Amino acid sequence: MTDFGSALGAALSLVVRLDPDLAEIVLLSLRVSVGAVLLATLIGMPLGAAVALFRFPGRTVIVVMLNALMGLPPVVVGLIVYLLLSRAGPLGVFGLLFTPAAMIIAQVVLVTPIIAALTRQVVEDLWTEYEEQLRSLGAGPGRALTALLWDGRFTLMTAVLAGFGRASAEVGAVMIVGGNIDHVTRVMTTAIALEVSKGDLALALGLGIILIVLSTGVNGAAFALKEAAQRRHAG
Amino acid sequence: MNSPSAFPASTSILPLEFYRVSFEAGGKRLIKDLSCIFAAGPSTVILGPNGAGKSLLLRLCHGLLKPSAGQIIWHGAEGRDPSVHQAMVFQRPVMLRRSVAANVDYALALRGVPRRQRRDLVAESLKETGLARLARHPARVLSFGEQQRLALARAWALMPQVLFLDEPTANLDPAATHTVEHVIAAIHAAGTQVIMTTHDLAQARRLADEILFLHRGRLLEKGPADAFFAGPRNDLARAFLRGELLWRRPRDGNSDQETQNA
Numbered sequence: 001m002t003d004f005g006s007a008l009g010a011a012l013s014l015v016v017r018l019d020p021d022l023a024e025i026v027l028l029s030l031r032v033s034v035g036a037v038l039l040a041t042l043i044g045m046p047l048g049a050a051v052a053l054f055r056f057p058g059r060t061v062i063v064v065m066l067n068a069l070m071g072l073p074p075v076v077v078g079l080i081v082y083l084l085l086s087r088a089g090p091l092g093v094f095g096l097l098f099t100p101a102a103m104i105i106a107q108v109v110l111v112t113p114i115i116a117a118l119t120r121q122v123v124e125d126l127w128t129e130y131e132e133q134l135r136s137l138g139a140g141p142g143r144a145l146t147a148l149l150w151d152g153r154f155t156l157m158t159a160v161l162a163g164f165g166r167a168s169a170e171v172g173a174v175m176i177v178g179g180n181i182d183h184v185t186r187v188m189t190t191a192i193a194l195e196v197s198k199g200d201l202a203l204a205l206g207l208g209i210i211l212i213v214l215s216t217g218v219n220g221a222a223f224a225l226k227e228a229a230q231r232r233h234a235g
Numbered sequence: 236m237n238s239p240s241a242f243p244a245s246t247s248i249l250p251l252e253f254y255r256v257s258f259e260a261g262g263k264r265l266i267k268d269l270s271c272i273f274a275a276g277p278s279t280v281i282l283g284p285n286g287a288g289k290s291l292l293l294r295l296c297h298g299l300l301k302p303s304a305g306q307i308i309w310h311g312a313e314g315r316d317p318s319v320h321q322a323m324v325f326q327r328p329v330m331l332r333r334s335v336a337a338n339v340d341y342a343l344a345l346r347g348v349p350r351r352q353r354r355d356l357v358a359e360s361l362k363e364t365g366l367a368r369l370a371r372h373p374a375r376v377l378s379f380g381e382q383q384r385l386a387l388a389r390a391w392a393l394m395p396q397v398l399f400l401d402e403p404t405a406n407l408d409p410a411a412t413h414t415v416e417h418v419i420a421a422i423h424a425a426g427t428q429v430i431m432t433t434h435d436l437a438q439a440r441r442l443a444d445e446i447l448f449l450h451r452g453r454l455l456e457k458g459p460a461d462a463f464f465a466g467p468r469n470d471l472a473r474a475f476l477r478g479e480l481l482w483r484r485p486r487d488g489n490s491d492q493e494t495q496n497a
């Protein structure tokens with residue numbers, strides 16, 4: 001118990017005085033997860049919207065793949081990306097394995113299906129409601145799509161937040177493709193996993209506290225967005 | 236480029252001709268071999284009990300549905316795209332998740348009206364429909380009557396040659412109905428051809444110059460409103476005027492639709 005107490009004290013002091021090691025890990029985590037979510041949004045949103053609105057060749061394949069990817073555990077995604085990026089793999093020439101870029105790629109694979117699925121739902125629901133009106137006003141497919149994305153913006157932002165939640169909390173994929181190398185690819189979740197096994201509870205706890213704050217913040221923001229949408233647009 | 240004002244009002248896309256038009260869905264013929272001409276001038280009311288096919292007929296007119304057989308021809312179009320000279324207000328107003336003003340502005344933007352002109356047109360149409368003080372409110376929190384007026388404002392701002400209205404007052408209280416009818420009369424007076432549906436006889440008497448009576452997908456009578464109300468030739472139309480035909484019998488199926496339209 002005293003062990004835990006002193007570790008918690010040390011952890012809080014690390015957080016409060018912004019310990020450079022801790023800050024470095026936090027910043028890298030944010031860089032990786034934010035980068036991954038931005039890329040996943042750029043890929044997932046148009047994909048989800050296209051699947052919702054259009055019938056095109058390959059649509060079924062995309063739907064099946066997105067569903068399959070959504071159910072995969074992060075370690076398996078990590079393994080697949082590892083195999084692709086390893087020296088012998090098809091993308092080995094780029095030498096990305098054990099770099100932040102590799103971690104971003106793995107998280108993009110994890111997050112894109114979530115964002116695409118939620119986008120599809122939002123766009124489909126709105127389209128059911130808007131279709132005749134937009135056709136009557138003369139909106140072509142492109143204009144209709146931008147209108148749907150704009151009018152669904154609050155719900156779509158919660159999709160992005162959900163993606164960020166998954167990215168910042170997962171440990172399996174970044175561990176495998178990043179390798180948890182000190183000062184290079186060590187992020188919050190992998191540091192916690194490693195420091196606990198090494199016995200440095202203070203750093204692990206400090207990072208844990210930050211993760212909790214972060215996830216609470218993300219949930220709070222998602223809630224506030226939903227409230228705002230309710231208030232301004234009655235859903 | 237597609238600005239409604241690009242053509243003088245005199246070159247109307249009307250008359251609109253239905254030539255032996257049928258529409259089928261779900262294996263049922265819902266509009267049956269309908270032929271008629273909508274000419275410029277009289278305000279036209281399509282009358283009929285719930286489930287008669289009034290909404291389908293308007294959607295066919297507006298081009299939202301394609302006929303399964305027959306032809307729908309805009310004789311005055313002369314190579315122009317008739318759809319940019321029409322607007323439609325649906326039975327349930329569809330409000331975009333934006334402000335009242337932005338709802339009108341979006342419709343104008345889609346027609347290619349430049350931003351500078353949009354501001355004035357938006358303000359004017361909101362003023363005409365009594366919504367000016369709500370311009371910045373989110374459209375979806377308006378009352379149902381206000382939403383219906385906004386739908387009218389949005390359609391009116393486009394200055395269409397032809398405006399289709401599907402039961403524009405079906406779910407409104409008498410005061411809101413009065414306001415909406417007032418707006419409709421003003422739109423008609425401003426030179427827009429109004430073609431609307433209703434199952435409300437009193438409303439048809441107030442607004443119609445010309446009546447089309449529809450029953451189970453068939454056009455049973457068409458003529459001047461005075462003559463129709465004085466004594467329709469068709470038996471079913473007479474029964475409808477006596478208030479005996481408001482509901483379709485259950486064996487015709489789809490009771491959902493009826494409760495929804497009630």
Ligand SMILES: Nc1ncnc2c1ncn2[C@@H]1O[C@H](COP(=O)(O)OP(=O)(O)O)[C@@H](O)[C@H]1O
Nearest residue numbers: 260261265285286287288289290291489492496
């Ligand atoms: N897409 C559809 N598929 C099958 N039946 C339909 C469809 N749309 C309308 N109907 C049926 O066609 C009939 C006429 O509908 P509608 O035009 O909405 O009637 P009204 O507007 O006169 O009340 C109704 O019985 C309705 O249930």
Ligand SMILES: [Mg+2]
Nearest residue numbers: 289290326496
């Ligand atoms: Mg109807």
